[in-house]
Amino acid sequence: MTVDNQHCLDVLGFFFLLASYGLASAFDSDELISRLVIIARNRQTPEFLRVLELGDKIPGFIQNLILKKQPMEAIRFIFAFEMVYRFPPEAILRDYLTCSKIAARKIRWSSNSIEGLVESLNRRVSDLVAVLKCVEDYKLESIFSPNTLKQQIKDVERQLSMRKTKLPDLDSKSPQPNPREKNRLAPKSAASAPVLPSKSVSATPSITASITASTTGSRVAPPSSTSASPSASVPKTDPPYHGGNKRRQARYQGSDKPPREQHQGGDKRPRIQRLL
Template identity: 40%
Template sequence: MSSTKAISASLKSVDAKKESLRKAFEDLQSHSSSLASFTLQWKDLEDHFDSIQKSLEHRFKELEAKEAQVSAKGSAPKQSPPEKDKSADKPSPHLPAKKPDEPERSPRPELKSLCVSMDGMGLRSYIIEHRKELPFVKDELAGALRTASDPATLVLDAMQGFFPPNSKGDKDGELASIRRTCILLLEQSAAISPEIRPHVKEKAKNLAHEWKGKVSKGGENPLEALGFLQLLATYGLGSAFNADELLDLVATVARRRQAVDLCRAIGFSDKIPDFIEKLKNNGKHLEAVKFVFAFELVDKFPPVPLLKAHVKASKKVAQEIRKKGNDSIQAQNEASAKEIAALKAVIKYIEDHKLESEYPRESLDKRIEQMEKQKSDRKRPAATPAQKPQSQQQQTGNKRPRPAVPAPPRTLAAATSVPSIQQAQLQQPSLLQDRFTPYLSSTAGPYGLASPSTVTPYMSSTGGLYGLAGNSSFGANLSPTRSSYPYVSESRPASGLYDRSTGFGGYGLPSQYRQSFYP
């Protein structure tokens, strides 16, 4: 029993997880303009998700029934299942017939109440508000619509706001939810085939003409074209519009699961050969294959050449993506993902329609494996070089090499390794050099300083601050050794150190040179 409870809890969390997936998908779809072609739609994922969920729920009910029988130990008499409504099993001319394991669910009271009161806008709002429970609401919707006095009018009233003013199209998440709900209502209305009175059909026709002028022609907002075509199919309005123009709209939603059923419902069966040619000419080979099999035109349009053309076109699209992205890692990954998706779609057709003898899939599998390996290699971090010895790192890794053995503290007088260019610049005649000529020794070292033999000791008893001599030499030792007065208390400066009357700014210059600096 504990395992049954765990399964039940997992099934209850499916809706929340699917809602999170939907939000993530819509966020991804909002960036689809940066991709070469983004044809996958949330509806496709949702349908696949719903089919898996229904299958799991059906098996779970069977498991519960078996556990109940085991716990009862055969004491309770087995009840015969209730007789199903035969009208629910009748196939619709517009939608695929329900599977035997998908009986129509009894509508919940609030859903039924909205239909009985003919509240179209309230019905639409209820579905949007309960979209987390959409699989269950969808199963109950057909039964709820049957309780309405005029289902055709009820659904038509719910179409308000499908094209609001100043809309952002399908990229607007709230508007996209409204449009999906409207399409769902139109589909469920077509499934029950309600009576459509003449004035209701005329109202739907006027609405269809209004929508036609607003539908995007380039396929940028596929929900617009899908809603318009579903409106025509539900209310039987296909003959009121130009067939070629409608087929152009069908081409923009050809990958949608509803495309084939819409063509049948609107009455395009006799125009499908021309439509397949149009898809081929527009480079939509995979969509053409879909209609070839749906309308059994394999003899007229062999599917294998179309599949091979799709593989070739996918490679070309991948090359264009790489070129446009300057062959960056992001562009390479995007191109590989596009090509892998195309190859997997071709493989699915090969498997579903038993085309292995005509089109072996080994080359496709190898190509997919090769691209996936390349993607995996691009994700791996670059190998770090082996650690070099410390001395070698100092010689090659640093901009300014340092000696391996620390040198003793340097003095300005001992600094002899000065670049020649720097020496030339520093030793050029200047005003300072002229003014400090008395302080420069004839045996001066670099920077015009006295040689080590003539440098006055740092902080000597006869020197000024920084070891500047009070008479004939300008000596300095800015880096004294540890033996040269490490503590201030060992040697005090002359009494005139901070006396401006006896020194230039406290630097101990003789009085005869003060006038030249302060005219």
């Protein structure tokens, strides 16, 4: 049988079996006491100790509960077996309240947030309520004033309610970006972005062609489909004609054919007629 808090029902059934059939003598008393610690919160555990005749093990059982940070269970067994003189409840409860403050402070410091503060206050309230219930159940008003404990509970609950009201507003109070800063940092659209002139000659074939045509006076071939690529070169143009006849040179500049082809095409009268 496993011995942990997850198998309390198994341990409880085991002791019911021992008490019903008187089988406690078949087991070691120290082993039985170690298992009774698991079900110490059960109301029937003190009766198991009486039926199983483990009265001589009760002081060690109570001391084990105190060491395991179960002071409320220890006080219950102290009054059940009348051992107040050996284990004073006042010292146990005061030590419990001191440990409660330290535990709540550790929870608050570990998280350093409003959630951690709320958790620590919840822990503090539950511990004060447990002490108040113990005082009222076992008539310990001469040791602890119930009114003082109730006032402490109200004060902590007031702090808890104030902190809980801030929890839904955490998202709304998060820093929002400045609209001006947001507009300044936002990327500009393609329509408003300035168009910078490209340094590549091949990326602007139409501009290059118009500049060349205006300076040379010749007709430039239209850019091919591959001229827009970065690796394409500028279309070549024929060099200007530097012949002796200015009239022929002017006509050549307006035509794609050289002067010889223009003469053969009939732009001037045949040379034979000039001889006649």
